[in-house]
Amino acid sequence: MLREAGSADARAIHELLLTLSAGSLRRRFTGATPTADRILQLSRVGAGVVSVIASADSAPGEVVGEARFVRGDDDPDDAAELAVVVRDDLQHRGLGAALLDRIVQVAAACGVRRLRADVMVENFPMLKLLSRYGMVVTTPAEDGVVGVEISTDGEVLGWPEHTCGPKVLVEGGSWVAGPEMQRLLATGADVRQCIGPKPAWGRSCPLLTHGRCRAVEDADEIVVRLQQGESVAEEIALRRPPRP
Template sequence: MSQTLAPTNPAATARWVETLRDGSQVLIRPMHADDASAERAFIRALSSESRRMRFLGQIGVPSDATIERLTHVDVATEAAFVAKPVGGEDGPIVGVARFGMDRSNVRCECAVVVDDHWQHRGLGTRLMQHLIDVARQRGVRAMYSIDAAENQPMAELARYLGFTRRSDPDDRSQVIHELAL
């Protein structure tokens, strides 16, 4: 169940309360610059496997430049949403989804990551559904993600959301999931 709290410009102002499969609720809202310390803590708290799948490589402590790039969202070309438990909005981030437009401004690359303790509840699906809606509102024609071929949770999420899957011609250890919007 979703409840939109401020629908005017979803990429910049929307807030949604989502009830997940286990009955827990999260607030999904746009990422902003003052999420920097929470974003750093979120990334550090991910398991090494979750960090590897999200960033397609092993990272430990994210650099200041990485955190700045992730939290300073250019709303003209990007969208990024964070999820926090309802009642704990000042607490930790438990999920993040984002996209960035490519040079054509008709395609965007997306990514989603969910805290290990919040996986398998439907949070990644909810985050991606909002991201897809915003991309459609902006006139984006296709959304894609580049993922590790072994990333089964992403393969299942992509299939569920209607993405197609193909091998990455530049790197056989990766796949490209794509959704026509």
């Protein structure tokens, strides 16, 4: 059973977080060990926090999974920060995917187009889940944590409205910034990275499937680093509108 949470559900969300194994807690809080106060604070709902919770029919008062987005004071109206968590004994059964689907719908209905998350590069289940929502890498991995954004409208994300520097799309490459990526970032370019099609993750390339990709259309420059994506590289060369 999935439903939107209210402030009265904060206690049950807090109890869910307290049941998490050390590994799940570490992944939820991207490596840091949260203090008791921090866990309590991140259980709250309302005041910029929108939450969807999952419960079993047999125990409706108990929360077994949660997805939330948080609109920070500095966030533009169309962006928010995302987090998802599922109780350890119920992971890997499709609940995370169901929660993510629902929170993406709720976010879209609230006018949020972009959901960003900091994810540990070892957190394969979370990255796999996010990769189905037009995920782009916005910050290469540092200390094992990568910054990503997903879109709530089913398309690959382009750039936010107010972008500084030239928009450079890197197709492929690794989570960590190699020397070439570091040089690119040092130029002041607004670099976004697409991980390319990953059939094993259920992620396709919209250029190949629909002939359109917002990131390709928005980009001022495209750097192709795909290892097994020659067809995407050819498609980029064909479809990219000529730049003045």
